[in-house]
Amino acid sequence: MSIDLKSLIRTIPDYPKPGIRFRDISTLLTDAAGFTEAIERMVSGAPHDIDLVAGIEARGFLFAGGIAPKLSAGVLMLRKAGKLPGPAMGTDYALEYGADRLEMHEGAVPRGARVLLVDDLIATGGTAIAATKLIEQAGGVCAGASFLIDLPDLGGAARLRDSGLRVQSLIDFEGE
Ligand SMILES: O=P(O)(O)OC[C@H]1O[C@H](OP(=O)(O)OP(=O)(O)O)[C@H](O)[C@@H]1O
Numbered sequence: 001m002s003i004d005l006k007s008l009i010r011t012i013p014d015y016p017k018p019g020i021r022f023r024d025i026s027t028l029l030t031d032a033a034g035f036t037e038a039i040e041r042m043v044s045g046a047p048h049d050i051d052l053v054a055g056i057e058a059r060g061f062l063f064a065g066g067i068a069p070k071l072s073a074g075v076l077m078l079r080k081a082g083k084l085p086g087p088a089m090g091t092d093y094a095l096e097y098g099a100d101r102l103e104m105h106e107g108a109v110p111r112g113a114r115v116l117l118v119d120d121l122i123a124t125g126g127t128a129i130a131a132t133k134l135i136e137q138a139g140g141v142c143a144g145a146s147f148l149i150d151l152p153d154l155g156g157a158a159r160l161r162d163s164g165l166r167v168q169s170l171i172d173f174e175g176e
Pocket residue numbers: 056057058059060094095096100119120121122123124125126127128156
């Protein structure tokens with residue numbers, strides 16, 4: 001029997017700002033069976049001819065680290081501004097509750113490498129679209145995107161699909 005992964009997500013109202021319903025994955029992460037099943041389902045819905053799994057800091061790292069070995073792929077860290085030690089390239093983007101910048105090491109993506117983008121959640125899609133731009137700017141091919149959670153009311157997954165990307169998510173919070 002499959003686990004009801006949605007029941008393992010906790011919703012915290014008015015975090016980090018009034019009006020935001022924060023979908024907290026920490027309660028799924030501490031559930032060993034739930035986290036294991038989430039990784040297995042993300043792997044089975046993703047394209048398998050992948051060279052690198054790109055995880056978005058911070059929560060995306062957890063899923064990228066779980067998925068990549070199962071696809072025999074490496075992990076590409078997409079970090080927030082100023083965290084990488086080597087020469088980096090980056091892009092600025094808007095969030096549901098602010099603004100941020102994503103960076104990656106120059107030369108981290110071999111030309112033509114097939115990259116699966118992974119994060120815990122997609123909302124407006126600002127972060128994921130910035131990530132796909134960065135991967136492509138670096139010479140990689142964004143072969144798909146996998147999220148644990150989609151907030152369809154904010155339209156991010158639809159925007160990504162409209163750009164031609166294969167997108168999967170396991171859990172939706174719609175109109176709630
Ligand atoms: O689709 P979007 O509207 O761009 O929002 C989605 C992003 O927001 C959250 O990260 P956050 O920026 O809160 O960073 P964190 O993981 O470091 O807490 C989430 O983990 C995604 O990366």
